[in-house]
Amino acid sequence: MAKRLDLKDVDIYYGDFHAVQNVNLSVPPRSVTSFIGPSGCGKSTVLRTLNRMHEEIPGARVEGEIQLDGEDIYARGSDAVAVRRTIGMVFQRPNPFPTMSIRDNVVAGLKLQGVRDKKKLDEVCEASLKGANLWKEVSGRLDKPGGGLSGGQQQRLCIARAIAVQPDVLLMDEPCSALDPISTLAIEDLIGDLKKDYTIVIVTHNMQQAARVSDQTAFFNLEATGKPGHLVEIDDTEKIFSNPQERETEDYISGRFG
């Protein structure tokens, strides 16, 4: 199920603006890779190109190759909708569908893809909620609206919703930045569990979080505002935080700037 991601000479543009320059990196299956770096360095932009979400912004385009187990997701004829079914995403702010119950939120992906079998939907709902460590808290009120949960629960609901469609890769765009420390801990524990089955890429502003959850860490930086962001280095998390190759990285993680 989990697959590997390879980025080769990736350049990202918004219209004329060159947002990210020449990124090369690999994300091995069943591991957590975190993207860190100052605001505007393009880490979220890179993340959003991994499941072609950035295309929703008019004028955005990508050069280079992004491969999922060797297959280019930008190849001619490849469909963004199909790519997104394989590469799921969790967003910065919890965004459950307000018109749907907890159950319908979890199975929304399957339901809207045309799965009707009620028994299967119930099974997937339970399995996904268990997978997201939310089952115990909500099993008694699956018919209540998803918006009634706390922020941390909503975010786990969104994770359950993302894994219900059984993607190969799970992208997380600062999934804890809107949550309190206890909910953050719950999500971080969950990430540790999920990496047994999924390839996970997470963008975070919190370097301790990157150190806690990820196996490898990529540091992005930009020379100045208006210049394109670039990948400074990517290595095992331990190494990045103890003995990075680049001076820039050390300055950043030790708090000398950013």
Place this chain on the structure above:
Amino acid sequence: MSAALDAPERPAASEAFRAVSTARKVKNQLATVLVTLAFVIAVIPLVWLLVSVLIKGFPAIVSVDWWTKSLSGVTPDQARGGVYHAIVGTLVQALIAGIIAVPVGIFAAVYLVEYGRGRLARITSFMVDILSGVPSIVAALFIFALFISIGGLSQSGFLVGLALVLLMLPVVIRNTEEMLRLVPDELREASYALGIPKWKTILRIVLPTALSGTVTGVMLAFARVMGETAPVLVLVGYARAINFDPFEGNQASLPLLIYTELSTNPSAAGQLRIWGGALTLILIVMVFQLAASLISRYSAISK
């Protein structure tokens, strides 16, 4: 001043917390008086209108016949019969307008919000603005020119419905557009990220989220067109009997009944019918507005 501040057991305020100046106090009082006065002036005609329509129209609408009978076989000076025929006409004509204007309006709004980029969207948006400024008599004359002068049709309730479409469309489009823009982009993104195609996202996520506001807007659009008078004066003849068929023959409606009684029937019975008709029209419009606010209250998205 609030009671808590003036409570006797509290020590007097220190110099720093005393009112800045008398001039400021006076200005404050003056402004308060002015806005209150403006409010009263604005309310007077509204209350006056409502009260006089209520008082003069109430005796007419309390009889059962008023709601269940037409004026068929009633001579102008007889205080008998009812306005059922006009209520039917008003509702039928508004329904025709709604059947056409609501789906077209909602689709147009979906286009503008979800797909519209560049020139076509700008032109559409501009046209909607123009359309919302078109006086109802102009809409009526346009339909008259198109279908009666050129098309050779005869007057009918259906043509009134078509004229009402022109008046209803911009209201439905603008309102739906606003409601769709209120749906956070995050929900669209969440849906796309699940591998749900755009059209399904719009149909199953965006529209349901905007539903209550959209329905409210549609109700208000109905309420608005039901009182329109110019189209019924130009496009259909008055009938004193019930006519359910909008394609054939004359069809009464409340505005038309009021106008006809006013211009042809000076008797006391006619006067009573005018006020009763006005009150009935206000009541029906109110029912629609009430329904609108109920819908928006009870189907509001649970947070």
